[in-house]
Amino acid sequence: MRNAKSALLALHEELGRLKLLGEDTVFVSDETLRSFKMYFQSSKSLQASKVPSPKVASSPVKKVVVKPVPQSPLPSIPKPEIFELPPGNKEEQWKWLRNRVLNCSVCKENVMPGKQLVFGLGSLNADLFFVGEAPSEEDALVGQPFVGDAGDLLTKILQAMGLEREQVYIGNVLNWKPDAGAGFGNRAPTKEELEFCGPYLKAQIDIVQPKLVVALGATAVNGILGMDKKRKLKDIRGQILEYNGYPLMITYHPAYVLRNGTKKTKRTIWEDLLVVMEKVQMPISEKQKRFFT
Template structure:
C-alpha cells in the first residue's frame, strides 16, 4: 500500500466502511513496527467518518468484528458443502504466525504450528533385549593365518569333543599351490595313527584314481578332510562327523582353500559334498553327481568316497565318469 493512498481523504472513510461491513482487506502485510504504528494512526483519523457512516445497528450486530491489523486473515477458499446431518467440527484456536525474518520460516507457514512441523521424526529402535551374535575370536584369527600358523592352530585345537579321543590331528598333505584339491570326510583309524589323510586301502585306491587322471599325490594335488580329528562312536568305530563337529572344524578347511586357490575341487563322499555346498543331510550323493557345482566361485565335482568304492565295486565306473567330468572342467578353466 503506497503513502499516496494513505493520504487520500476518502481512504479513511472507505476503509472504515469496509471494516464495518465485515469485508475488510483479506490480507494485511505484516512488516516492521513502523508500518503498524502508521496503520493505527490512519485508523484513528478515520474514526469520525466511521461513526457517521455506521449502518443500522441491527445489521452490524450480525456481522463479525473487524479483523485486527496485526492478525492475518486467511484467504477465503471454496470448501465442499457439509452434509446437514454431519456434526460440525469445533473451531481450532488461531496461532499468530511468526514474523518473517531472514533465515526464519516463510510467511506461508502462518497457519501451521511451525515448531511441530520442524519436530524431528523418531525412528523406533530394535528390541533392547535382542542379542547380537558375537564374533568368534578364534575364527577371526584363522582368517589371517598362513599355512604354518594354521597347522599349529589345528594341532592344539579343542573346539569340539573330537579332541578328547584323537592321537593325532590330520591337517592335510600335498602341494600348497596345487590346482587340484580332493576333500574327504574325516580321518579313520590309520589316518589318526599316522597324522596323514587317506592312508591304508582307501588311500591306495585314491592314489590309483589320481594316477589315472595324470595327477600324483604331493604334485599339483592337495588332500584334506572336512574335520581334522577322527570321529568314533561309543564302540570305537568310525562314524560321520556331527553337524556341530563340522561347524567347529570347517573354518580350517575354508582357510586352506583360500590359501591354496585350487582350480577344481573334488568332494569325496556325502559328508564332504553336503558340508561344502550347505545342503540338507538327507540329500543323496547320486543326486549331486554328474553336475558341476560352485563353492565360492570355484568349480566343485562330487563323487564317491574311496572307502565306499571298496565296498561297492560296481560304482567304480560311475566314479571314473565323475573324474572325467572334473578333468574336462579343469581343462575349461585352464583355457
C-alpha cells in the same frame, strides 16, 4: 556266539552310518553272503551243542527285563572360531594355520587316546583340492589324510588321471576321528563338528586357491554345503557346483568303491573325474576315456 553278536553289532552300526550318508543300497557278493551264512550257522550249531536240555521249572519263572546298552553322549562342540589368515606367502600361511589347528583346544579335546589330529597336505599350488570325510582309523594313527586302503585307492585314481599325490592337495572336513562310543565302528560327524572345522577347511582352500574342489563322499558334501537329510549323493554327483567362489565337483568316496567294486561303480566315478580333468584342462587320452567301459 559272542563273536557273532559283535559282528552283527558292527554290521548294524556300519549300515546305519551308510544310511546317514544317503546310501540306500549296498553291494554284497555271493561269496560274502555264503561266508555270512556259514559263519552264523556254525555259531548257532556250536551254541546248540553246548546248551543242556532244559529242566522243568519247579517255581514260576521270573520275567527278565533286558535294558538297552546306554549310548555314549555326543560331544558338546562350541560355535566355530572366527579368524583371519595372517599376511604372508602360501607356505607361511599354511604353517600358521596348521599350528593353529594342532593347538586348537576343542580339536585336542576330541582326539581319542592314541590318535592324532589330521591336517591337510599336498601341493600348495595344486589345481585340484580333494576333500575327504572324517579321518579314518589309519588316518588318526599317523595324523595324515587318506592312509590305508582308501588312501591307496585314491593314489591309484590320481595316477590314472596322470597325477601323483604330491601334485594335488588333500584335506578332510573334520580334523579328528569321531568317537563312536565303542571299541569299534565309525560315527558320522555331527552338524556341530562339521561347522566347527569348516573354517579350517575353507582357510586351506583359500591358501591353495585351486582351480577346482572335489568332494569325496556324502560327509564331505555335508561339511562343504551344510547338512541336508533330504539330499542324496547319487542325485548331485557328477555336477559342477560352487563353493565360496570355487568350482565344486561331487563324487563318491574311494571307500565306496572298496565296498561296491563293480565295473559300473568304477565307471561312474571315473566319468566324474573325466569332467574334472576337462574342467581344469588336463590332457585326456583315448585310453583314459575308455577306462572301465
